[in-house]
Amino acid sequence: MERDALDAFLRREFPQVADDVVIEEVGEEGAVLRLCTNDRHLRPGGTVSGPTMFMLADVCFYVALLARIGPRALAVTTNCAIDFMRKPAAGQDLRCRARVLKLGRLLAVGDALIYSGGAEDVVARAGLTYALPPERSGT
Amino acid sequence: MERDALDAFLRREFPQVADDVVIEEVGEEGAVLRLCTNDRHLRPGGTVSGPTMFMLADVCFYVALLARIGPRALAVTTNCAIDFMRKPAAGQDLRCRARVLKLGRLLAVGDALIYSGGAEDVVARAGLTYALPPERSGT
């Protein structure tokens, strides 16, 4: 799937999420998403909340996966191990880069790195596994 | 800390989160929280989203931890490994039970189990680590 098709798919299937993220890059080597930080994502002090970073890593890996397997809304997260390393800078968007390391018949595995604003330091890192639905004939 | 004090602390420090959860039990052996599921937590199909379950496990362990160490807003999640096992039933609240397995000087480690409605099957399981702020004299 190309970027525009992925964007339309996200907006249709995950409207709550799609409003907050922009697909910046997507291809064979993975995906880069930007989180447009707003008040809903923040903890007191202006830092982005853990669940928001989890959501960003999860969606970014999902986009990287869909780019490889096409639109399957039914692929679901089965495991995520996330390390929070640094406090994101207040008032900055987050960027996430995810890649697919294994695309099996039943499971897809990969990882994601999250950055804050334009800084090069990693804010959070996640390993993710998705269970893939069986392919339907005709899809 | 007792339940009422914990509830007041959550409402003051994490207002976005506190509206959605109810502390059902808390004590030496851990905490039980209920997530009052609403539209914001749902994915199409009526199932609760992964980031929402992550948030529930994270807050529940935080409450279990605060019950032991008192109000420290600055304790932060450093790691969470979560397994999503079953789709939560649509239109049901979630319950989460968390316990502190290690309370060190710098790190606290524990786990959490999430259930859907009144069912006994586990919907998700998480291991969590928090970094504890140094104790200030006078606190």
Next chain:
Amino acid sequence: MERDALDAFLRREFPQVADDVVIEEVGEEGAVLRLCTNDRHLRPGGTVSGPTMFMLADVCFYVALLARIGPRALAVTTNCAIDFMRKPAAGQDLRCRARVLKLGRLLAVGDALIYSGGAEDVVARAGLTYALPPERSGT
């Protein structure tokens, strides 16, 4: 599978591992294994090494799983998230208690707690996922 059958299966399929562990309990609710600590498992200072604790959690969950699904050597670990919390006491055996939280058609998920000697404090905690081989007819 009962304890004696599980023990014989382990000895046949995983001889390197089976010499070091004793199945103490096994049933619907999980398994308890004892690691007979020897020099091969130790780090300088007499503490049990991380890879040894990983092996113990992995085998204990495998035994709990086999008790439910019967002898399938081909079930393989796909994910393990382990927290090391306390240094095991030198010169003590370790005990591990594992349980199966989800037994699906393709994946099994559970967790394990490791204790040192007779102490009640948890030394390590792991969440584990196994991929299950497709059932062959006639098995």
Next chain:
Amino acid sequence: MERDALDAFLRREFPQVADDVVIEEVGEEGAVLRLCTNDRHLRPGGTVSGPTMFMLADVCFYVALLARIGPRALAVTTNCAIDFMRKPAAGQDLRCRARVLKLGRLLAVGDALIYSGGAEDVVARAGLTYALPPERSGT
């Protein structure tokens, strides 16, 4: 620390492990280790065991860390989340590449990728956290 000093340190502090691994590269950007596979590391069928891959990722990240902080035998693993993706080829050495993503005062966080023989496919992936001992004056 340079490669020769790291090698000598490993041989002195972790003799059981040092015999099995070769430090191929080490520097600011991380470390590459080779596991010289032998019978002790194998499961029936000739594949490298899970605990062996865990050990390799753990030691490789430890070497990457020591290159940055100098010889501290007391740095200990507190968390490891590992995904096993593919069966390593029988009779092949493994290579592991680890990097330090965060070097804090108390915790160091990073990840590791494991490859089999000369192949480019990732065999396993791990996220790791180490707790760092307080720096002693004079060290």
